[in-house]
Amino acid sequence: MALAGCGALLAAGCSPAGGPKAGPGASPPGTAAGSGSPGPSGSASSSPQVSAPPAKGMVTVTGEVAKGLESPWGVAPLPGGDLLVASRDKGTISRVATGSGAVTRIGEVPGVAPGGEGGLLGLALSPSFASDRLVYVYFTTESDNRIARMRYDEQRPAGQQLGAPDTVLRGIPKGLVHNGGRIAFGPDKMLYAGTGETGETGLAQDKKSLGGKILRMTPDGDPVHGNPEPDSVVYSYGHRNVQGLAWDKDKRLWAAEFGQKAWDELNLIEPGANYGWPQAEGKAGRPGLRDPVAVWKTDEASPSGIAWAEGSVWMAGLRGNRLWRIPLAGAEPVAEPEAFLEGEYGRLRTVVPLGGDRLLLVTSETDGRGSPEAGDDRILTLTVR
Numbered sequence: 001m002a003l004a005g006c007g008a009l010l011a012a013g014c015s016p017a018g019g020p021k022a023g024p025g026a027s028p029p030g031t032a033a034g035s036g037s038p039g040p041s042g043s044a045s046s047s048p049q050v051s052a053p054p055a056k057g058m059v060t061v062t063g064e065v066a067k068g069l070e071s072p073w074g075v076a077p078l079p080g081g082d083l084l085v086a087s088r089d090k091g092t093i094s095r096v097a098t099g100s101g102a103v104t105r106i107g108e109v110p111g112v113a114p115g116g117e118g119g120l121l122g123l124a125l126s127p128s129f130a131s132d133r134l135v136y137v138y139f140t141t142e143s144d145n146r147i148a149r150m151r152y153d154e155q156r157p158a159g160q161q162l163g164a165p166d167t168v169l170r171g172i173p174k175g176l177v178h179n180g181g182r183i184a185f186g187p188d189k190m191l192y193a194g195t196g197e198t199g200e201t202g203l204a205q206d207k208k209s210l211g212g213k214i215l216r217m218t219p220d221g222d223p224v225h226g227n228p229e230p231d232s233v234v235y236s237y238g239h240r241n242v243q244g245l246a247w248d249k250d251k252r253l254w255a256a257e258f259g260q261k262a263w264d265e266l267n268l269i270e271p272g273a274n275y276g277w278p279q280a281e282g283k284a285g286r287p288g289l290r291d292p293v294a295v296w297k298t299d300e301a302s303p304s305g306i307a308w309a310e311g312s313v314w315m316a317g318l319r320g321n322r323l324w325r326i327p328l329a330g331a332e333p334v335a336e337p338e339a340f341l342e343g344e345y346g347r348l349r350t351v352v353p354l355g356g357d358r359l360l361l362v363t364s365e366t367d368g369r370g371s372p373e374a375g376d377d378r379i380l381t382l383t384v385r
Contacts, residue, residue, distance in 0.1 A: 052329035053311030058385045059323060059340040065360070065379040066096045066103055072362050072377050073181070074123025074137070075352050079130060083360075083379070084152075086137065088119035088367065093135070093162065096379065106152065107162030113142045117196075118174055121145075121181025126219060127189040134219075135162070138183045138193060145172035145179055147193060147221065168221030169233065173198045173211035178241040178258075182305065187251045190224050191217050192235070194242025194255060201278035204238050212239045212277065214255060214269055228272035238275040238289065244306035246313060246353075252331060256303035256315050257292075264301040265292035266313060268331055294326050294337055304364070305350035310357050310385050316348035318364060323348055325384070345378065346370050357383050 065083070074086040083096040084106070091112030094105045112120045118140030126134035126149070134149045148165035168191075172180075175198025182194040197203040197212030204212025207229070216224050216235035223233050244256030253269040263282030267275055267290070276289040283291045296303075302319035315324040322342040327334050341348070341361075349364035358381065365376040 051311075052334040053327045054385070055327065055335035057310075057312060057325045057327065057338055057340070059325075060383045061341075061380050062383055063381040064101075065098050065381060066101050067375040067378045069094075069103070069366070069377040069379070071119070071366050071368075072364070072379070073119070073121050073349060074183075075350050075360060075362055075379070076123045076125045076135070077352060077354065077360075078125070084123060084125075084135065085362075085379070086120045086123045088121060089114045091120045091139070093120075093123070093137075105159050107150070107160060109137055109139055109148070109150070109162070109165060111141045111165070112139045114140070116176035116179075118145070118176070118179045121179065122183035122193070124183045124185055124191070127185050136168075136183055136191065136219075137165070138181050140174050140179055143174070144170055145174045145181070145195065146170040147172075147183060147191070149219075168219070169193075169210075169215070169217060171210060172215075173200070173203055173209060175199050178212075180242050182243050182245050184245045185219075186216075186253065187247055188224075189219075191219055191221075192245055192253070193217075194239070194245055196241035197239070197277070201240075204240060204277045205274075205279075207232070207234055207237055210234070212241075213237050214239065214242055214245070214253075216271075226271070235271055236269050236273050236275060238273075238277050238279075240277040240281075243304040244315060246306045246308045248308045248313075248328070250330070254293075254306060254308065254313050256306045258302060259295075259298050261298060263292075263295040264298050264303050266294040266303070266306070266315065266326055267292045293331070294333055296320070296324070296337070300339075304348070305352070305362070307351040307353040307359055309353050309359055312384075314351050314359060314384065316351045316361065318347045318349065318369070321346055321348070323351070323361065323382075345380070346372075346376065354381075357385055359384055 071088040073088040076084045122138035124136045147169040148167045151163035178196030180195035193215040203209040214236045215233045217233040241258040257265045273290040282295045300320045301317045306315045313326040322339045325338045347364040347370045350362035352360040361380045363377045365372040
């Protein structure tokens, strides 16, 4: 791999583009899936007297942590600042030294079956990583998607530092498309996962299926007290393909979701809520269905990872080739979404908060749908406001 140290500065990538005409500040239209007919916008619960971020933001690319990565997907910052990075198609996890840019493979996840949108996807560290050294992974096998944990032992030889996988949840439906894959530990130290409906749209409304859902479980993979159903890890349903999960400073859960042909979505997640797929796509205003907070045309977004920083949700766009900012006052948008870095780095896969105004941004040109150039794929550092 060709590498560049994080300290090497890039030209500032501050090139905002106007938000889409159908932004939340303008009560964007919604559609029932496949109908193309407009509907009223929905609203999320709000927090009173919350200071709002500025309507116009800023993004500056401050460095390049690594380049020459193959199909990077999940990223987890380690204590001390280095990164663990999952390769979707290789099924491997590497450590990136943010000081020197060195990339060292630490191990492989056995049983990964890459293909289509499947492979080694999400990556998260245990909330007790300092003592238990557990790395959680979401991956596709020949039969399903599953979540497992592996112990990271830095004393072992390079390439053999991951222990045998301990599966905590299996049976998540798999498909050539719509495998979801994002995992993250929430403020409650429970494990959340975004899944997809694999192209079988009926799974999203089937509460007995783990497909087309957001799941909430203990670190051991068990249902959590307080879930909508006491014996189920299903937390919300009616999703098409969730690849973005993030919490704001008030511990609200946000999720990004791929639409079909009309609207991609940013949703505020509440336990037990039905987010509409396949009956609705975008802001349909239909009784019993939860409308998204913001929507985009699918060619402007195709959202994957999201992060919360500086009062806004930041959303990576794959097909849209841009980074979206959604400024919020509590749970309410205060301005139309704003686009940055449009077309400058190609497809964008993952956004990781580093604290304060700092983010990591991972490109996705080597995933089979991009147009990779020399140096792809990259991990960049950003400052935002």
